[in-house]
Amino acid sequence: MLRPHALLLSAAILLGGCATQPAATTRTPAPKPGTAHTRHATLDWVGTYAGVLPCADCPGVREVITLNKDHAYEITTQYVDRGDQLFRRGNVFSWVDGNTIRLEGLGAGPTLYRVGANQLTQLGRDGKVITGPLAARFILKKIAKTRRKRG
Numbered sequence: 001m002l003r004p005h006a007l008l009l010s011a012a013i014l015l016g017g018c019a020t021q022p023a024a025t026t027r028t029p030a031p032k033p034g035t036a037h038t039r040h041a042t043l044d045w046v047g048t049y050a051g052v053l054p055c056a057d058c059p060g061v062r063e064v065i066t067l068n069k070d071h072a073y074e075i076t077t078q079y080v081d082r083g084d085q086l087f088r089r090g091n092v093f094s095w096v097d098g099n100t101i102r103l104e105g106l107g108a109g110p111t112l113y114r115v116g117a118n119q120l121t122q123l124g125r126d127g128k129v130i131t132g133p134l135a136a137r138f139i140l141k142k143i144a145k146t147r148r149k150r151g
Contacts, residue, residue, distance in 0.1 A: 043099070049120045049140035058082055065103075065113075065120060065140060067093065073103055100127065118142040 046069050052060035059080040066074045074090040091105035096112065100123070103111045112123040122138040124130050130138045 043115055043117070045115045047145070048143045050143055051140035052080065052137065053122065053140075054134045054137050055079065060137075063140060067101075075103065075106075096127070113140075 045067055048064060048066045050062070050064045052062050055061045062078040062080055064076040071092050071094070072090065073093045074088065077087040077089075078085065089106065091103065093101045093103050096102050099115050101113050101115060103113070110122050110125070112125075112127050114121040114123055114129065119142060120140040121129060122140070129135070
């Protein structure tokens with residue numbers, strides 16, 4: 001008679017030892033109000049950026065992007081060694097986060113760019129920085145403003 005009781009008691013102890021512990025709660029500090037979405041306010045992002053991006057079947061794609069304060073943009077594209085034809089498009093851009101913009105109205109082309117100090121970095125479709133041996137060629141540098149002499 002002792003045997004079934006001992007067996008039940010052993011099973012109860014084993015099952016009690018397998019009970020799940022409540023998950024430890026960790027507190028992640030909340031971001032400071034407004035920092036993530038206003039980081040772009042501290043960058044001098046208005047201006048014109050230029051560079052030669054990689055191209056699968058040509059020496060490169062010369063690209064010039066102008067970002068305006070009213071969130072309008074103009075992008076000019078020219079395929080290197082394919083003649084003088086320029087492709088111009090324009091629309092508006094939106095801030096995805098504190099330093100990433102999306103160029104609206106481009107369809108299937110790259111639309112995400114990370115805004116940095118005097119540069120735009122073209123991002124992959126997944127929103128991540130492109131890596132590898134050609135990574136540096138996905139960066140457009142800001143063109144310095146030229147001042148006109150008066151008089």
